[in-house]
Amino acid sequence: MAKIVIEARESGTSTGRYIDKLIEHLHNLKPAHEIVILTKRHRLEFMGQIAPSFESIETGYKAFGFGEQLGLMNQIKSIKPDLVHFTMVQQPVLYPGRVVTTMHDLTTVRFKNPSKNPVVFYFKQQIYKIVNKIAARKSKAVITPTEFVKKDVVSYTGIKSSKVEVTLESADFIVEPSRPIKNLESKKFIMYIGRPFPHKNLERLMDAFALMQQTMPDLYLALAGKKDALYEAHEQYAAKKGIKNVIFTGFISDGELKWLYQNTACYVFPSLSEGFGLPGLEAMIHGAPVASSNSTCLPEVYGDGADYFDPLDSRGMAATVLNIINNVKHAEELKKRGKIQVSKYSWERMAQQTLEVYNRSLQ
Numbered sequence: 001m002a003k004i005v006i007e008a009r010e011s012g013t014s015t016g017r018y019i020d021k022l023i024e025h026l027h028n029l030k031p032a033h034e035i036v037i038l039t040k041r042h043r044l045e046f047m048g049q050i051a052p053s054f055e056s057i058e059t060g061y062k063a064f065g066f067g068e069q070l071g072l073m074n075q076i077k078s079i080k081p082d083l084v085h086f087t088m089v090q091q092p093v094l095y096p097g098r099v100v101t102t103m104h105d106l107t108t109v110r111f112k113n114p115s116k117n118p119v120v121f122y123f124k125q126q127i128y129k130i131v132n133k134i135a136a137r138k139s140k141a142v143i144t145p146t147e148f149v150k151k152d153v154v155s156y157t158g159i160k161s162s163k164v165e166v167t168l169e170s171a172d173f174i175v176e177p178s179r180p181i182k183n184l185e186s187k188k189f190i191m192y193i194g195r196p197f198p199h200k201n202l203e204r205l206m207d208a209f210a211l212m213q214q215t216m217p218d219l220y221l222a223l224a225g226k227k228d229a230l231y232e233a234h235e236q237y238a239a240k241k242g243i244k245n246v247i248f249t250g251f252i253s254d255g256e257l258k259w260l261y262q263n264t265a266c267y268v269f270p271s272l273s274e275g276f277g278l279p280g281l282e283a284m285i286h287g288a289p290v291a292s293s294n295s296t297c298l299p300e301v302y303g304d305g306a307d308y309f310d311p312l313d314s315r316g317m318a319a320t321v322l323n324i325i326n327n328v329k330h331a332e333e334l335k336k337r338g339k340i341q342v343s344k345y346s347w348e349r350m351a352q353q354t355l356e357v358y359n360r361s362l363q
């Protein structure tokens with residue numbers, strides 16, 4: 001029996017959905033290994049609920065800090081694992097043991113975050129680029145969520161393609177009762193859910209929405225996500241451009257998100273760069289027609305379950321969305337194709353494939 005450490009510091013975040021689902025479904029597989037979860041204090045109880053037979057240990061080391069490089073490395077060494085799965089790229093680069101690393105995408109390598117101090121962010125980004133290459137080269141195996149990311153990682157880091165395993169992720173139907181958002185009830189709206197980082201391309205989405213309003217003045221755009229400095233900047237952009245009917249919902253519950261998916265005229269995903277694109281699959285599983293950017297991995301993941309547009313072309317984006325909204329027969333066909341597409345994905349299969357990566361890496 002081998003001892004495997006799964007580093008789960010990002011549990012509970014949007015990116016951490018992958019980690020939580022991996023641990024939950026890996027536990028269901030009853031692996032013939034001793035599994036130790038390293039996670040933050042406030043996630044220990046959750047880990048005990050989804051994986052009671054795994055040992056959960058608190059770790060407080062933040063990503064991209066000196067504590068991560070020395071403290072986390074020493075903590076892992078003290079556990080004496082046969083294998084460590086770093087579920088994010090950030091890790092102690094000098095850790096000498098056997099490692100598997102999940103590389104979700106290379107978005108942070110290529111895009112800036114304007115909400116951060118530009119000098120500090122530039123410095124961290126340069127470190128991040130180095131860590132990506134070191135982590136890929138020192139790992140026994142690298143896991144990516146799509147073939148697109150696999151090819152991107154191989155090209156960027158120079159590792160062999162045979163070293164990278166694609167483990168497709170999945171989406172879940174929200175079980176919480178649907179709960180309407182008051183200022184969107186009885187209104188026709190399109191929507192987006194997620195963080196408003198620059199690569200999410202929300203300014204062009206608002207520009208496209210303004211074009212849609214020329215023929216549909218009563219249409220609304222719902223931008224859902226916790227309000228922060230980046231969302232405030234987008235609010236200012238809409239005000240400056242005079243774009244009306246944009247609703248910034250702020251943080252919403254799962255029930256409210258379910259209602260948005262079930263009632264939107266179209267879920268629009270204008271992103272310039274993704275590793276998997278989970279929100280589009282979530283929209284499909286709840287019966288929303290999806291219009292998506294044709295960039296990076298998105299056509300691979302969504303298949304014929306979505307209509308596509310060039311994310312740099314606001315007019316093309318508007319035309320694609322309007323074609324869905326104004327063509328009821330096509331929208332219903334798109335919903336059916338979306339349901340078929342999302343049924344191809346499975347968290348259980350992802351966990352099984354990951355376990356196979358562990359077993360091969362232990363040989």
